Amino acid sequence: xxxxxxxxxxxxxxxxxxxxxxxxxxxxxxxxxxxxxxxxxxxxxxxxxxxxxxxxxxxxxxxxxxxxxxxxxxxxxxxxxxxxxxxxxxxxxxxxxxxxxxxxxxxxxxxxxxxxxxxxxxxxxxxxxxxxxxxxxxxxxxxxxxxxxxxxxxxxxxxxxxxxxxxxxxxxxxxxxxxxxxxxxxxxxxxxxxxxxxxxxxxxxxxxxxxxxxxxxxxxxxxxxxxxxxxxxxxxxxxxxxxxxxxxxxxxxxxxx
Numbered sequence: 001x002x003x004x005x006x007x008x009x010x011x012x013x014x015x016x017x018x019x020x021x022x023x024x025x026x027x028x029x030x031x032x033x034x035x036x037x038x039x040x041x042x043x044x045x046x047x048x049x050x051x052x053x054x055x056x057x058x059x060x061x062x063x064x065x066x067x068x069x070x071x072x073x074x075x076x077x078x079x080x081x082x083x084x085x086x087x088x089x090x091x092x093x094x095x096x097x098x099x100x101x102x103x104x105x106x107x108x109x110x111x112x113x114x115x116x117x118x119x120x121x122x123x124x125x126x127x128x129x130x131x132x133x134x135x136x137x138x139x140x141x142x143x144x145x146x147x148x149x150x151x152x153x154x155x156x157x158x159x160x161x162x163x164x165x166x167x168x169x170x171x172x173x174x175x176x177x178x179x180x181x182x183x184x185x186x187x188x189x190x191x192x193x194x195x196x197x198x199x200x201x202x203x204x205x206x207x208x209x210x211x212x213x214x215x216x217x218x219x220x221x222x223x224x225x226x227x228x229x230x231x232x233x234x235x236x237x238x239x240x241x242x243x244x245x246x247x248x249x250x251x252x253x254x255x256x257x
Contacts, residue, residue, distance in 0.1 A: 002233065003198070005199060005225075005226055005229045008198050008199050008200035008203075008229070009199060009200060009203055009218055009225065011200055012199075012200035012201070012202075012203035012204040012207070013203060013207070013218055015204055015207075017204070017207050017208040018059060018079075018081035018082055018084075018085050019058060019059025019060075019061060019081075019082060019085045019086075020058030020059050020061055020062065020082070020119075020120075021059060021061050022208070024204060025201055025204060025205070027197075028196070028197050028198055028200060028201040028204075029194070029195060029196045029197060029201040029205065030193075030194070030195050030197075031192055031193075031194040031195075031242055032192035032193050032194070032242075033192070034142065034188075034190050034192065034244045034246065035190065036188060036246050038062075038119060038142040038246065039062055039065055039066055041140065041246075042062070042063070042066040042117055042119075042140065043066040043067035043068075045115055045117070045138065045140050046066055046067060046068065046069055046070060046073075046115065046117075047067065047068055048115075049070040049113075049114050049115035050070050050071060050072065050114055051070060051071075051072040051073075051074075051112065051113045051114055051115070052069070052070050052072070052073050052074070052113055052114070052115040052116070052117065053074045053075070053076070053106075053108065053112070053113045053115070053116045053117070053132065054073075054074070054075040054076070054116075054117045054118065055075075055076050055102075055106075055116060055117070055118040055121055055129075056076065056077060056078065056102055056118055056120075056121045056122060057075035057076065057077050057082075057086050057090075057097070057118075058077065058082050058086070058119075058120075059082050059085035059086050059089065060075060060077075060085065060086035060087075060089040060090040060095070060097070061089070062119045063075055063090065063095070063117075064089050064090060064093065069093065069094065069095060070115075072113075073093075073094065073095045073096070074095070074096045074097075074098060074108075074113075075090060075095055075096070075097050075098070076097075076098045076099075076100040076102070076106070076107075077097065077098075077099065077100065078099070078100055078101050078102035080099070083097065083099045102121075102122060102123065103125075104125050104127070104128050105128055105131075106125070106128045106129075106131070106132050108132045109132075110131055110132065111131075111132070111133065111134045111135070111137075112132050112134075113132055113133060113134065113137060114133070114134045114136070114137040114138070115137060115138050115139075115140070116129050116132060116133055116137070116138070116139045116140075117139070117140050117141060118141040118142075118143075119141065119142050120142065120143065120144050121141065121143065122211065124141070124143065124173065124176070124177075126176045126177050126179070126180035126182070127180045129180065129182070130180040130181050130182055130251055133182075133251040134251070134253075135251055135252065135253020135254055136250070136251065136252075136253050136254050137250070137251045138185075138248060138249070138250050138251075139177070139182065139247070139248070139249045139250075139251075140247075140248050141246075141247055141248075142244055142245070142246050142247075143168065143170070143173060143244070143245050143247060144168055144242075144243065144244060145168055145169070145170055145189055145191075145243030145244055145245045146165060146166050146167060146168045146169040146170070146243060147165045147166075147243060148168070148241075148242050148243040148244075149194060149212060149240045149241070149242050150165065150240070150241075151238075151239065151240035151241065152196070152202065152205075152206075152212065152213075152238065152240045153212055153213060155224070155228065155238075156206075156213045156216070156221055156224055157213060170187055170189045170245040170247070173187075173245070173247060174187055174247070177247070177249045181251065181252070182249040182250065182251055183249060183250045183251075183252055184247065184248070184249045185248045185249060185250055186246065186247065186248040187245065187246070187247050187248075188245060188246045189243065189244070189245040190243070190244055190245070191241045191242075191243050192241060192242045192243070192244060193239065193241060194239070194240045194241060194242045195237040195238070195239055195240075196232070196237060196238040196240070197232070197237050198229075198232060199225055199228060199229040199232060202225070202228060202238065203218060203225065
């Protein structure tokens with residue numbers, strides 16, 4: 001039997017959204033995965049590092065699943081519920097979790113790490129990344145690209161300007177990294193089909209990924225949500241396209257190793 005709009009929305013509003021685990025969406029939404037396999041690449045780089053920093057680690061889920069850590073492994077996170085979750089998950093693995101506001105400066109000395117990583121940082125502070133990297137050190141990250149899931153964003157907010165749509169563009173990331181003194185070794189971009197099968201999945205996603213529709217609440221967008229519920233019921237999954245890019249950059253110079 002088809003579940004009602006109110007049932008789906010109430011369930012999604014009650015679901016916990018701390019961490020960066022999207023398992024609640026299993027069977028309710030799908031997203032293609034990038035071909036490069038970020039977590040596998042992360043594990044390969046960590047295996048070669050002596051001191052590594054994971055920026056904006058979320059609940060630590062991606063880092064925890066990456067394999068063996070170097071002898072010094074640090075992660076930062078700014079949202080208190082995620083700091084607590086990452087601490088519970090990563091401390092038993094020997095990872096130091098630092099509560100950081102995700103604003104410059106990073107709370108570390110110059111040239112403290114030979115590897116800096118991040119998966120889906122809200123903002124990449126390139127000058128700080130370059131500062132804490134040792135000469136010869138590497139930044140490896142998967143970023144959210146421009147206009148990601150904008151079919152959904154624009155459903156709620158209306159057409160966005162070209163300036164907004166180009167925010168997070170991988171070309172601009174390359175330029176910013178190079179301006180900070182880093183050499184970009186690899187840059188790959190992909191657009192990935194995303195489907196939402198019920199309105200609860202939409203509500204959960206927008207509660208969790210808070211920058212998509214800033215200030216989103218069910219009360220504020222209830223009428224629009226009800227219209228989308230009817231659309232999904234009538235025509236099938238709501239289709240959008242997530243964008244991702246992989247970037248690997250190196251700080252010029254020689255390591256001490």
